[in-house]
Each structure stands twice: as structure tokens, then as C-alpha cells.
Amino acid sequence: MSVMDLSGMDDALDFRAALVRAREAVETHVTRVDAMGHAWHETTLTDLLLEQAWPAMRALPFNQVQEGAVGADWLWWWLDQDGTAFGMLVQAKRLHADPWRIDYGYRGGAQLRDLLSAAEALSVPPVYCLYLGSKAFRAQFACDAHEEGDCARCHAATVSLQPGIIAAHAAALPVDFSIRQAIPLEYLGDPNQDTRPPLLAGMSLPADLEQFLYEDQRGANAVARHLLKRVIEVRAGQLSVDVGDVRVAPDQVYKDLPDDRGHLYEPYFPNILRGLRTSPPDYLHDLLAGRPVTATLPSSVAGVVVLTL
Template identity: 40%
Template sequence: MSDPIDAGRDVGDISLTASLRQGRLKVDTYVDESLAAFQDWSEETATEMLCNGAAPRVLTVKPSRRQEGFMGADWLWWWLDPDGVCFGMLSQAKRLHGTPGAREIDFLYRNKNGRQIDLLMHTARDFGVPAVYTLYYGLPDQRADLRCREHSQACERCRQASVSVLTALEADEIALQPRHAAAQAFVQCTPLEQLPFHDNRSRALYGYLLADGSLSPALKQFLQQPQRGARAAARVLIDRVAFERQLQFSGVSSDTVDVGSEPLFDTLPLDRGHFREPYFQHILRGLRAAPPAYVMDALVSGSLPSWVRQSVAGVVIART
């Protein structure tokens, strides 16, 4: 009998990065056509365009409204490698609003149940994954005022940033200055199609933790080598948070925590900095040696258990 991971892997020869690029281009086309017709565009439809465009390597499983009366607004992403290693993240979609000089991404949004970011973090904790935002920045020629740290005349990264990912830990800090939130988030976010690829340019980030000995040998090796697939997605996000941690003025904690056998690394640093919770634990709890049972069920049968359907809008499985 074939492995369930392989059984759900009829995805052709196209790479995951190319699939995600196709999804991003479909989002760009949707935004372009909406603006040409003088229509607004939404995060919900952009997410549908992204997932449809990235198929079949990216599989989307969502309940119909007939199946479930209550559905969350968050999407649960799982990056799944052939060897079973996987990385999960709970994503809330946000789009860019405003005009040059008055850009806005509302990380402080509040509904009758409370602040959206608090609800996102709570649900992510229940699923044992990090909380992130999928940011839709729209067409490059409509946001020429937004630039990354290494911007050039023809910046490929800024072009790819139409669909990007930002950790909720960073968004929580960025939200403290709402007038600059959209521009700062653009600087710190990572284009979605870059997540499965890690080039290791940031290996020197962790000197402050290497010095105090709070990294296990396995974790140290993970942070010192380039990664691909699910490991890369986790590494890109922890690198982003670690970079911001270096800019924070607080002492580094040498304490560690035993997180059990489910995550790929069973011991993680407890350093927190100015973030609302320890960032290694928050990000790397989503990196696991094997996917949860509901991910395998979704691959084989396209169905989700009721407790998942009640919490998220759907599950996205990106097969690396």
C-alpha cells in the first residue's frame, strides 16, 4: 500500500514556487480587472484566486456553508514535505487600503468578540501553530511608494510582494504605530512564493543565542544551514522575527522549555524580547516530524473533522 502522503501527491512537474507564483499572478489579474471595472476587491476573493491559481500542488479543502453554520475567517496552511516533515501556520488575510501618504493595514481591527489579532493568536495556540497574516498589497504600479529594505529600480522582491506573509508577533509590534503600519509591514513581510526556499543569508542572526548556549545541537544545525520546503517556511519566519528581536533593547533569556515530542525540536529557547510570547516556541511549534491526522484525511478524502470546520475557513496544503 502506498504512503498517504504519496497517494495525495499527483501534482505534476511544476515546482511549488512556480505554483505559488501562478497563484500570485491570478490575484494580480483579479485586482487589475476589478480596478479596470471601477470595482473594489476583497481579501476573501483574493484568497480564492490564490488557492485556485496555485493548484494542484496547493490543495484547498474548505467546508461548504451547508456543511457548517459557523466558520472562522482564518485559513490553516500546512507545508508538507515528501518525508512527512510539515509546517503549519494559521493565517488571517489583510489587504492594503488608502493612497500614497495615507496607506493603511488595520492590525487593530476589533469586532464584537474582541481584537482580531488576539483571536488569531488564541486559535493558533489551540492548533499548535504560529499566527501569521497573509497580506495582499495589490498591483506593483499602484503602490510604488512602498519599498523594501534593498529596493532597486526593478525590484523582484517588491513585485512578488503582492501576496506576502507577516508573523502576527511582528504585526503586534507594528500596530503600535498605525500610521506607518502598512509601510513597515511591507518592509518586514516575505513574499509567499519565497517561503519554501531559504538561502541562509541570515545565518549570523543567532549569535546572541549561540553565546548563551540555549540552542540544542539539532536546533543549532537547523539555524546554520539552508533549508527547503516545510523547514524553509519555518526558517524564513523565525529568521524574520529574530532579526526584529536583535533591534529590541532587552536582555536575552537563556532559559529553555521542553515542548514535547510532537514538534520537530523538543527543546526551544524561552527568549521573548518585546514580543507578547516566546518567539521560538510560537513559530517552531508548527514545525513537526509528521502531519496531524486531519491533514492526512484532507489529502485522502478531502474532508475535515467538525472541530476544524468550526474554527477555520479552510485548510490549505502546500506539497513541496
């Protein structure tokens, strides 16, 4: 099946409805498991998410690592009908209670470092899929837009994405920072979300990048901008703007990017926008066509999840 064949299914799909349905299934599962007094696990929740969001989200495992795929990372590619693609390397993490924490630093920090370096090798942003439990589970962490009673955003936050560049920073902060900064998965690709970032004082931007940031965006562009917006919001709380040249991938949509990094571990424009491409990478074409993947990819990657926008 070619990329265009897959995108042709898109008319029949309500992408956001699929993500909402999947999140509701995850929320029901964690609520029942909490009532049982048992623990819920990332791999179970990811299976449930993929099952419920199919075919808006489709998992394509790599043959060579199928056996050891438990706990591995997945490459998510958000695909537009015109071929524009946004990739991210995703690792699932759950929110724990007693004490409240997200174990970004699992295995002495090696797991976080491996995710960041594998994402760099793939020229995509590292991203955490955070399973934050039910609204009742984290009742003490009300969201910033909290509504008394049955807050819709707190429900939506059950399955959230957190850019890895923020997570690397958040690992040293109280867990409520991560909970508040994470973006509900179902908000990505939702045309009703305002994904324009705040202005960064003292930074002059190339015209194409300024258009990307402040004019209407849809699809893969909007997903990339939503993540970038959240990173810029975190960055905006810090001092000093430092602008220069950065490396780019050849099929990257925006090539002339500021290298401002603030207190984050690396420049955030390229960290996010290296994943936004004019066309999907060769290994995704191979997978969609049912061919074996010949590209050399980091061994931690279990496969690809395709999200058709």
C-alpha cells in the same frame, strides 16, 4: 488519497512557478480593479490565489463550516515527501490606502486575539497573508532591496506572509514596517533564498537547533526557518536576551527551544517552531483520506490548505 500519494505528484510540479503564477494573477486583478476605481477584497484574492496555485496548493474545506467560511481562517500545512510538515493558521488582510493601514485591530482587537489564541490551541504559528496591492498601488513604499525600474521584489510582495507575532507588534507601528517585514509568498520554499537568521548575542543553543538554524534546509524546514529568521531580525533590533524552558507539542521536531521574547508578546522560537512536526496531524490524514474530521478544532477555521513541497 494518502499523504505519500499526494507527495508523489510533487515531481511534476514546479512549486515556486505555481506561486509566482498565482501572485501574477492577483496582481493583474488588483491592477484592473484599481483602474475601475473599485475596491478589491481578501476573499476574492484568496479564491484567485488557490485557483491559480492549484494543485501545488490545495484547499480542503471542513464540511461543518463550509457555509460560513467567508472571511474565516485557513490552516496551511506545508508537506515534504518524507512526511515532515509545517503548519500555520492564516488570516488574509489587505493593505488599505487613505489612510495607509492594515486592519489587524479589526473588531476592537478581538479578531487579532482570536487568531493568536486559535493558533496556540492548534500548536501552529499565527500568520497573516497580506494582500499588499500592486507595485504601483504602494509605489511610495519601496522595498529594502529596491531596484529602480521594474523591481522584482516589489512585484513579488503583492502576496506576502507576515508572522502573527510580528503583526501583533506591528499593529502599533506605521504601516511601512509591515510592508517591509512581510515575506513574499513565492520566496517560501524557494531554495535560492538565504533563510539563515542573524546570530543572537548571548544565547547558547542546543546542537540540533543550531544545525537547523545555520546549515542547509529545504522544504518545510526552510519555510519554518524563513519565518523564524524574519522574527529574529525584528527581535535583533531590541534589547536583552532571556533564556529558559518552554512548553512543546509531542511531535514537534525541535523541543528544546529558548524562551527569549524581547518586546514581542510571547517567546518567538516556540511560537514559530511549534508548527514544525515530524508528521502531519490526524485531522490532515483524515481530510486527505476523504474521512470526516473528528478532531475538535477552533470554529474560526474554515479548512486546510495543503502545500506540497
